[in-house]
Amino acid sequence: MNDEATTPATSSDGGLAGSPLLTTQNVTKVFGGLVAVEDITFQIPERSIVSIIGPNGAGKTTFFNMLTGLYKPTYGRISFNGRNVTGRRPDLIMKDGVARTFQNIRLFATMSALENVMVGQNARMKAGLFGSIFHAPWVTREEKAVDQKARETLSYVGIPESQHEQLSVNLSYGDQRRLEIARALASDPKLLLLDEPTAGMNPQESASLTTFMRRLRDERGLTILLIEHDMQVVMGVSEHITVLDHGQQIAEGSPEEVRQNPRVVEAYLGTQGGKEAEAGAAQRGDGGQV
Amino acid sequence: MSAAATAIRGRVENRTLIALLVALPAILWVASEIDMDLFMAFVLWVLIALRALFHENRAVARGTIAALAAWAIILPFFQDPTAGFIEDATLALAYTVFALGLNIIVGFAGLLDLGYVAFFALGSLTAGWFMSGFVASAGGGEGWSFLVGEPASTLPGIHMNFLLVIVIAVIVTTIAGVLIGLPTLRLRGDYIAIVTLAFGEIIYRVVLNGDELVIGGQEITNGRQGITPVDKVDLPFLAPFESLELRPWYFVALAFVFIALFVNYRLRDSRLGRAWIALREDEVAAASMGVPLVRTKLLAYGTGAAFGGVGGAFLASYLNTVNADQFQFSFSIFVLAMVILGGIGSIEGVVLGAIVLSFINNNLIPDVFNDYPSKVGLDFDLTELSFGIFGFLLVIMMVLRPEGLIPERRRQMELVQHLGAGTTTGVGEAEERTIEARA
Numbered sequence: 001m002n003d004e005a006t007t008p009a010t011s012s013d014g015g016l017a018g019s020p021l022l023t024t025q026n027v028t029k030v031f032g033g034l035v036a037v038e039d040i041t042f043q044i045p046e047r048s049i050v051s052i053i054g055p056n057g058a059g060k061t062t063f064f065n066m067l068t069g070l071y072k073p074t075y076g077r078i079s080f081n082g083r084n085v086t087g088r089r090p091d092l093i094m095k096d097g098v099a100r101t102f103q104n105i106r107l108f109a110t111m112s113a114l115e116n117v118m119v120g121q122n123a124r125m126k127a128g129l130f131g132s133i134f135h136a137p138w139v140t141r142e143e144k145a146v147d148q149k150a151r152e153t154l155s156y157v158g159i160p161e162s163q164h165e166q167l168s169v170n171l172s173y174g175d176q177r178r179l180e181i182a183r184a185l186a187s188d189p190k191l192l193l194l195d196e197p198t199a200g201m202n203p204q205e206s207a208s209l210t211t212f213m214r215r216l217r218d219e220r221g222l223t224i225l226l227i228e229h230d231m232q233v234v235m236g237v238s239e240h241i242t243v244l245d246h247g248q249q250i251a252e253g254s255p256e257e258v259r260q261n262p263r264v265v266e267a268y269l270g271t272q273g274g275k276e277a278e279a280g281a282a283q284r285g286d287g288g289q290v
Numbered sequence: 291m292s293a294a295a296t297a298i299r300g301r302v303e304n305r306t307l308i309a310l311l312v313a314l315p316a317i318l319w320v321a322s323e324i325d326m327d328l329f330m331a332f333v334l335w336v337l338i339a340l341r342a343l344f345h346e347n348r349a350v351a352r353g354t355i356a357a358l359a360a361w362a363i364i365l366p367f368f369q370d371p372t373a374g375f376i377e378d379a380t381l382a383l384a385y386t387v388f389a390l391g392l393n394i395i396v397g398f399a400g401l402l403d404l405g406y407v408a409f410f411a412l413g414s415l416t417a418g419w420f421m422s423g424f425v426a427s428a429g430g431g432e433g434w435s436f437l438v439g440e441p442a443s444t445l446p447g448i449h450m451n452f453l454l455v456i457v458i459a460v461i462v463t464t465i466a467g468v469l470i471g472l473p474t475l476r477l478r479g480d481y482i483a484i485v486t487l488a489f490g491e492i493i494y495r496v497v498l499n500g501d502e503l504v505i506g507g508q509e510i511t512n513g514r515q516g517i518t519p520v521d522k523v524d525l526p527f528l529a530p531f532e533s534l535e536l537r538p539w540y541f542v543a544l545a546f547v548f549i550a551l552f553v554n555y556r557l558r559d560s561r562l563g564r565a566w567i568a569l570r571e572d573e574v575a576a577a578s579m580g581v582p583l584v585r586t587k588l589l590a591y592g593t594g595a596a597f598g599g600v601g602g603a604f605l606a607s608y609l610n611t612v613n614a615d616q617f618q619f620s621f622s623i624f625v626l627a628m629v630i631l632g633g634i635g636s637i638e639g640v641v642l643g644a645i646v647l648s649f650i651n652n653n654l655i656p657d658v659f660n661d662y663p664s665k666v667g668l669d670f671d672l673t674e675l676s677f678g679i680f681g682f683l684l685v686i687m688m689v690l691r692p693e694g695l696i697p698e699r700r701r702q703m704e705l706v707q708h709l710g711a712g713t714t715t716g717v718g719e720a721e722e723r724t725i726e727a728r729a
Contacts, residue, residue, distance in 0.1 A: 068578055094580035106575040108568050110700035119568045123580025125561045129589055132560030133553050143560075167703075187580060 021046045021191055021223045027076035029062055036062045038247045044223055051226040051234045054244035060227045061103055064193055068100050069093040095123040099189035101180040103196045107168040113179050114164045117150035120186035157182040174205055191223045198230045206230055210237045330368055362544055366537045376536040382648035383543035384601050389628040389644035390550035391597025397635030399590035400570030402483040405490025406625050409463045409595040411497050411617040413602020416459040418517035418612035423447030442521045452523045459599035467595025471588045490622050498614040516613030520606050539608055550597050554637045627680050631687055633694025635701045642695055
């Protein structure tokens with residue numbers, strides 16, 4: 001269904017077979033005695049949209065936290081854009097071009113929408129202590145450019161100008177989600193990690209976010225890695241899906257392959273869940289076989 | 291904001307300034323006919339009132355701040371240069387430098403520092419070493435001097451130019467600030483406070499027992515006896531300062547306050563200022579948005595500490611002594627109380643808090659109310675109770691106005707509306723807060 005979107009954007013690389021932007025090898029995270037994520041090996045091709053799905057507690061967010069440097073993998077290797085970033089500091093990984101949003105929105109509450117997005121550009125700015133104190137002409141120009149870009153990014157994600165100076169807490173829930181994406185986009189990332197971006201959204205909002213993700217890939221050449229529970233979004237937008245359960249990678253492949261994988265069905269619905277699964281598929285309205 | 295609106299705003303601002311410039315001499319002439327102290331107090335009151343009433347209007351706000359600065363500059367000319375008032379005012383300004391420095395650490399970056407006195411001590415010690423006869427062996431007992439005039443240049447010990455000593459004090463305290471910052475990097479909240487408290491106490495103990503710590507035949511400090519005398523401030527093109535003409539001291543302290551204010555304002559509205567707020571609100575999100583935690587925190591410690599060094603070096607010369615008893619834990623709390631009383635993170639609030647508390651400490655308690663207990667038949671001096679009084683003031687503040695005298699916008703939200711890390715969740719909560727804000 002997203003052929004028309006994929007082909008022009010990735011034609012130079014030959015569609016899905018684009019060179020991998022991010023690869024992980026045997027990435028494992030152990031907390032005390034608990035293996036939260038075990039042995040995950042996968043790749044994200046450039047300019048693709050890839051999803052990670054799995055039941056709650058499957059280790060999806062832990063995996064995200066390793067990719068963004070918040071956790072250091074116990075074993076394994078992560079490389080981004082040809083560079084080994086295993087255990088690298090989060091701010092440096094952000095500088096390399098990996099930006100993220102959070103499952104439970106983590107905006108800077110007492111800052112305005114604009115300021116939030118300006119913080120997002122921190123890694124792209126040069127003004128240091130003395131630059132900030134003495135305000136050389138280039139610092140003033142930089143501040144102006146950052147302000148300008150923040151406004152553009154806010155408008156790009158669909159937050160109206162009247163809301164730019166609003167405190168982030170005072171924005172509507174949907175706008176807060178959009179603001180988080182804007183804050184991540186402001187750093188011009190190559191890879192965008194979205195942690196359950198449609199959580200708490202109604203179907204219309206989810207649908208428009210799906211369209212927006214494709215736009216990001218096509219217009220900005222972004223690669224997107226998505227954690228998502230909304231199967232309609234996942235199946236609609238992803239080119240590739242990885243399924244985690246109890247920290248293990250139990251399946252991967254195209255949406256079609258994953259949907260038909262019995263282990264996935266088992267993980268989501270338990271072993272006797274055939275009936276509900278069918279009902280679920282019918283509800284989705286895609287008539288897919290489970 | 292359209293270009294036209296900005297232009298109009300600029301014009302209004304200029305008008306306010308011009309009006310002030312024209313009106314000031316006229317007002318002063320009229321005022322010279324009446325009591326000056328009363329008049330200056332009245333002007334101060336009007337300015338603060340204007341500032342408070344029109345804080346939304348940028349032009350008036352800036353105008354009043356400029357006028358307050360002008361007020362501070364002309365103030366000593368209406369006072370006897372040897373008077374206790376100028377003496378107390380100079381001390382208050384030096385404390386303001388401390389409070390503005392601590393404000394960077396506590397107010398901007400949100401790192402609770404209970405050992406700020408350590409930077410005062412190190413700044414003072416720098417002056418003690420390089421601006422007195424303390425290092426008696428310097429220059430083979432003849433003394434060594436650098437860019438200072440008579441009589442300091444002929445005395446034994448090391449005598450360096452005051453500005454140079456300030457630079458050294460800034461370097462020393464910045465390094466100390468970074469060093470104290472390092473062990474706290476992995477800590478949060480209360481634990482940072484404990485580490486900094488210990489650091490302040492260590493420096494105090496070192497200064498206290500420094501007379502027994504001999505390195506290369508030289509003691510580190512003079513302990514309780516203090517290093518005294520310390521050279522007077524000696525600025526280029528000016529005669530060395532004297533202890534009976536206090537105006538120059540006042541102006542030097544005021545200049546340091548202006549520098550501290552400038553740095554505070556600039557940092558607040560910069561990339562670094564935003565990074566500090568982000569860090570204070572949510573470390574995880576800040577790091578993920580590209581804010582380097584270590585660097586950003588250490589910059590806060592270093593810059594904040596540097597002002598401790600400046601104030602310390604100045605006070606060593608002004609008070610003419612570097613004495614261990616000055617560097618007790620209570621002084622850290624004293625400076626912190628100024629920041630809290632004025633409004634954590636609020637630059638103008640911190641200045642107000644510092645001036646109010648130091649006048650209560652140096653003027654009201656010892657001079658005005660000191661004999662009140664004896665009047666009601668009690669046998670003690672009020673000065674013995676000064677920290678009890680500060681504590682009482684803080685309790686009252688926390689009950690009535692926890693955000694401080696002049697609250698900082700963000701802190702006010704954090705305190706009054708309980709905002710902060712991870713609060714941007716759910717429509718319901720957001721609505722609740724909006725309602726709270728209206729109520």
